[in-house]
Amino acid sequence: MNGVKKNTVAPMFQLNNITKSFGGGFSLSPLSLVIQKGETVALVGPSGSGKTTLLNIMANIIRPDSGQVIIDGVPAQKLRPGRELSRRVGMVHQQFDLVDQLPVIHNVLAGRLGEWGLGRSLLSLFIPQDKHLAVHALERVGLSAKIYQRTAYLSGGEQQRVALARLLVQRPAAILADEPVSSLDPARAEDLLRMLVGFAREDEQTLVASLHSVDYARRYFSRLIALRDGAVYFDLPVSAVDDGTLARLYDLGEDANGEAICQNP
């Protein structure tokens, strides 16, 4: 998938000179990126470097102060919330993205809300609609036994998999994941990453995930984008990333506005 269709298919994400500043002094400096359909990209960088901000901009959750965000060929500000957006982009967060009080099945089926009208959504709370989709998604993440459990009773790792099942039901063209594994133990983290990347490849989805572990980033993803102080520090295929570069990325002593190594791969 990668690269081959570059000229015939619109990129999944295209960011042109976006900026975003917050009161606290942080700002995303003019930043440009292109992510093609089907790529698996890891977003790395020190805490506070702007990973979450960038993902939220790509998910159209927050708007940049200036610059252009084009999602699947459509300018982001033209994508109305609801179905138009949910078919293109889905997002998983580190935690807290499920409704604890609902049974697992409704949290999974929430991935269909963009497709359902209000009547069907309400009916589904009593008689689950499109139940086979939820059952199948929960089988894929290995949680079929918990389908009617109240979500709050699940462990953190299980909740993360429920969030993943919701995405499987939603089937967006691109998955954005903000630190999807930082609350999991190493074994579960690897499990979840393997699933996330595996599903994205199977369903030909684009995947962009922010990670604190460079090790995971290198093992599971094909491209690494490093942020530092709101700017792209490097953007390289995983094979071109060496330990020295990574050490410099996280080196606290270095000059804050260290030169970007490579803007465009």
Add this chain to the structure above:
Amino acid sequence: MARQFVKTHDRAILTVILVAAFAWSLSAVPWDSTVIHAGGKAAILQMLKAMVRPDLSPETLKLALVSSWRTLAYAVAGMSLAIAIALVFGVLAAGILVTGRGRLAVMGFFRGVLGFMRAIHELVWAWLFVAATGLSPLTAVFALAIPYGGTLGRILADMLNDVPPEPIRALRASGAGKLQLLFYGYLPMAMADMTSYIMYRLECAIRSATIMSFVGLGGLGYQIHLSLQDLHYNQVWTFIFFLTALVMLVDLWSNQLRRGLVP
């Protein structure tokens, strides 16, 4: 400098002011024999004596049972109507159904309506209704439902606003519209707290319904009123014990409900 001091110690300052106000209020009470009036001691003794010998004759028990039922019916009917009012007005006052320029206006308007409803005490509503429509069970129900709806609606609006934003954002990202957000996010998340608050208010509603029946609407309060007038303290205690039992029953019921709801 001074402003900084006030800012960092605002809680401590408020506490000092409140404690001082309380201490002052104690000094304002004339602590002499006038706190309890002269004939009061005898009456109190009489009442205490009656407490251990409540009137348990079949007629009184039957009357107490019927009155308890009536009081409970007023309270439950009033609360049901209050919940309906609170759901509609609370959701609108929380401003989760409207976005954009009109949002603050809608929020302000419905918060104002809720404020008006609860600013007036249920007894006053009862007097107003009795003046307008005469004595009827509906009077009691509406008199209760309006201020309680005002309070519940305000609390519901606050709870909806305090719901954690992350699950809501995730639902929105899954394509949920405003009403879908309400039923899949806001209401399920606010439901447990809201239910225990409603059960607590139901206790209050029973007390209010009791007081309200002094106005002449029937029920436990009315019976207590009559027995007090006739100085039948034994009967008064029977009714008070029934009232206590009623409140305790509601408490049991609410514990039962809460166990099923809290994760």
